[in-house]
Amino acid sequence: MPERIVKPRLGVWKFASCDGCQLSLLDCETQLLTLSETIDIAYFPEAASRAPRGHYDLSLVEGSITTPADEARIQTVRRRSKYLVTIGACATAGGIQALRNFADIRAFSAAVYARPAYIRTLATSSPIAAHVPVDFQLHGCPVNKHQLLEVISAFLAGRRPGIATHSLCMECKSRGHPCVLVAHGTACLGPVTQAGCGAICPGCNRGCYGCFGPQDSPNTPALSEALTALGLSRAQLQRLYRTFNADAAAFRSESERHGD
Amino acid sequence: MMSAQMDAAQVLTGAGLDALLQVLKSRGLRTLGPKIRAGVIVYEEIASVADLPRGWTDEHSPGHYRLRRRDDAALFGYTVGPHSWKQFLHPARQCLWQARRDGAGEQPHFEPEPSDAQHFALIGVRACELRAIAIQDRVLLEADPQYRARRRDTFIVAVNCTVAGATCFCASMNAGPAVSDGFDLALTELTTSSEPLFVLRAGTDIGRAVLSELPRRPASDTEIARAAARVEDTAASMGRQMPSEDLPQRLLRNLEHPRWSEVAERCLACGNCTMVCPTCFCTSVEDSSDLTGTQLTRTRRWDSCFSADLTYLHGGSVRQSTRSRYRQWLTHKLATWPQQFGTSGCVGCGRCITWCPVGIDITVEASRIAAGESG
Numbered sequence: 001m002p003e004r005i006v007k008p009r010l011g012v013w014k015f016a017s018c019d020g021c022q023l024s025l026l027d028c029e030t031q032l033l034t035l036s037e038t039i040d041i042a043y044f045p046e047a048a049s050r051a052p053r054g055h056y057d058l059s060l061v062e063g064s065i066t067t068p069a070d071e072a073r074i075q076t077v078r079r080r081s082k083y084l085v086t087i088g089a090c091a092t093a094g095g096i097q098a099l100r101n102f103a104d105i106r107a108f109s110a111a112v113y114a115r116p117a118y119i120r121t122l123a124t125s126s127p128i129a130a131h132v133p134v135d136f137q138l139h140g141c142p143v144n145k146h147q148l149l150e151v152i153s154a155f156l157a158g159r160r161p162g163i164a165t166h167s168l169c170m171e172c173k174s175r176g177h178p179c180v181l182v183a184h185g186t187a188c189l190g191p192v193t194q195a196g197c198g199a200i201c202p203g204c205n206r207g208c209y210g211c212f213g214p215q216d217s218p219n220t221p222a223l224s225e226a227l228t229a230l231g232l233s234r235a236q237l238q239r240l241y242r243t244f245n246a247d248a249a250a251f252r253s254e255s256e257r258h259g260d
Numbered sequence: 261m262m263s264a265q266m267d268a269a270q271v272l273t274g275a276g277l278d279a280l281l282q283v284l285k286s287r288g289l290r291t292l293g294p295k296i297r298a299g300v301i302v303y304e305e306i307a308s309v310a311d312l313p314r315g316w317t318d319e320h321s322p323g324h325y326r327l328r329r330r331d332d333a334a335l336f337g338y339t340v341g342p343h344s345w346k347q348f349l350h351p352a353r354q355c356l357w358q359a360r361r362d363g364a365g366e367q368p369h370f371e372p373e374p375s376d377a378q379h380f381a382l383i384g385v386r387a388c389e390l391r392a393i394a395i396q397d398r399v400l401l402e403a404d405p406q407y408r409a410r411r412r413d414t415f416i417v418a419v420n421c422t423v424a425g426a427t428c429f430c431a432s433m434n435a436g437p438a439v440s441d442g443f444d445l446a447l448t449e450l451t452t453s454s455e456p457l458f459v460l461r462a463g464t465d466i467g468r469a470v471l472s473e474l475p476r477r478p479a480s481d482t483e484i485a486r487a488a489a490r491v492e493d494t495a496a497s498m499g500r501q502m503p504s505e506d507l508p509q510r511l512l513r514n515l516e517h518p519r520w521s522e523v524a525e526r527c528l529a530c531g532n533c534t535m536v537c538p539t540c541f542c543t544s545v546e547d548s549s550d551l552t553g554t555q556l557t558r559t560r561r562w563d564s565c566f567s568a569d570l571t572y573l574h575g576g577s578v579r580q581s582t583r584s585r586y587r588q589w590l591t592h593k594l595a596t597w598p599q600q601f602g603t604s605g606c607v608g609c610g611r612c613i614t615w616c617p618v619g620i621d622i623t624v625e626a627s628r629i630a631a632g633e634s635g
Contacts, residue, residue, distance in 0.1 A: 031551065038551045153551050162546040166531060166567035169617075173535035174352035174562055178300035179342060181617050183325045191530035191617050205298055216568045217529040217582060225526075226323065226618045 015063025293383030322619025344538035387436030392538030426499035427610030531564035533612035
C-alpha cells in the first residue's frame, strides 16, 4: 500500500437513526483496516465522540431530519463536505420514524412524554435530500456493507458507483432463489423494491419487506392487485408499504390508497 | 421430428439411470439435474437418482406454481421450473478480467482471464431447452470464449416430455415436446410402478460410448410405440398456443397498438420474465476498483430490458417507460429476433407466464397485438 501524501478525510454524521448503517461500516472487518489506511476517518460517532473542525472530502450521512437543531446542523455538514452521500432508509426516505408523517406528532408526544412541552421536534421526519443537495443516495435498512465499500471506493476513484437500481427480483433470480410469491403465495415486495441486500428474505422463504425502498420503475398498484388476489386485506397492504421506507414516494402513495 | 439417421432404441434397465450418473461423473463431469428445493423444481448438482423429484409433478398457471403428488413413481413427470440451463452455461455473474497496479500513477498490468471452465452433464434437458441452448449458442458461442469453453464439453441427457404444463406452448413454436437434435442421449420415461423404465437413444458418438457402458436391452416395438404415443399425447395437451402465421410482421405493424399501454399498467418492470427465460442473454458490464485503487475488476452480470439502466446513455435511459420496455422485450423475442438470428427468440417453455408475479401471458399479448386495432 503506497503512502498517500494527503489522505482524503471521511466524516460519518448521525441524525435521527438507529446507528445500524454506521455499524455496517464497522462490520466491514478486514476491509476496515484498509479503509483506515486509505482515508482519514476524521469523524465517526460510533467510534469517536467529537467532530473535528475543517472540511471533509466525503461525508456519509445517516439518519433523517426530525428536529429544528438537525435542520440547521445538516446545512453545516453540507458546507463542510466536498461530497455528501446519504446512507440508509432514514437518510434517503425518512426511515421508520417517518410514520409520524401519516399522523399527528403532538398526539404521539402527548402519549409518550409526561411533559410534551419540553419536546422540540418537527411534525415530519424528512430525508436529507429534502434539505441539502446530495451527491449520491445509498439505500437500505441497513445499507449493505459491500455496497457501502463500493460507494466509498467509487468516490475515492472519482467514478460512478456500481449500484443497481433495478428490482430485487433480478437479484433474487440471479441467486437462483425460488419465487416465494409465485410458488408459495407469500406476500413479497421484491418486484417494487430495489436490489442490493442480496435477496436475504426470499432466500429464507420469506417475502421481501422493502428495506431498500422502491426500485427505479416501481408499479405498486399492479403489485397490490396481485397481493389482493392472494388474500391480503387493505389494512395489511397499507401495513406492508409502511415500514422503513414508508415515506418513499411510491410506497407512500400506495399505502395511502389502502387502509381500513 | 426425429432425425433420419437414428440409433436403435434401447431400454435402460434396473439401476440404469444411476449407472448413467456414475459413468458421467467418472468422466469428470458435474451432473446437474432437477431437484426439489423450497417447493420448486430447480436445477442443481445431483448425486444420484434419489435426488430427482420422484412422484412429483407441477401445476402452472399465470403467476402461479405449485408442486403436486403424482400417482406413480415417475422421475421426470413434470415440466420446467424457474431455473434453466443458462445459469450454468451463461452464469448470472462472471468476472471478465482483473488488473492490478502497484500504486497510484503506476501502469496497471492485466491478469489473465480467470478460467472457470467446468464440464457439465445436464440431466433432463427438455426439447424447448435444447432449442434454447441452440439459440444461446447462436448468440454466444463465437462471441464469448468462456461460454464456448463451458459449452464444448457439455454432455446433454435430454428427456422427451410426457406431460405438458398449462403454460406450455412449445408445440406451436415447433420446439417440442419431442427432442430432435442437440443431445448426446435422449430418454423417454415409461415408468408406471416403482421400477423406473426408460427408452433411450444416443445422438452422438460420445453418447453411444456412454450408452455402451450402461445396463440395457433393445427396446421392443411395443415400448417404442408407447414412448412415441406419450410424446404425441403431450403435444396434444399443450396448455397454450402462440399464433404463428406471419407473427413478426403483424407485431411490427402494430407498434402503437393500445394494448402496449394496457399491459404496461399491469407490468411490474421487475424483470422476472427475462431472468427465467432460457434464451434471454442480456448482460451489463461493471467496472470496479477497490479502496486502494490498485485492484480493478470487470464483471459481467445478467441484466434485463426491463431495467432502466440497461439503456442508459449520456443524458438518461432510452426506454423510460415500462410500455417501451415491454414492447422491446416482446417484439425482440418474437419479431426482430428472427431477423437478427434466424429463429424466434421464444421456445414456448411458458416460464415467463408462470413466473410473472402478475401473470402476464405472452401468448395472449402477442395474439391481441398481432390481431391489430380490431383485436
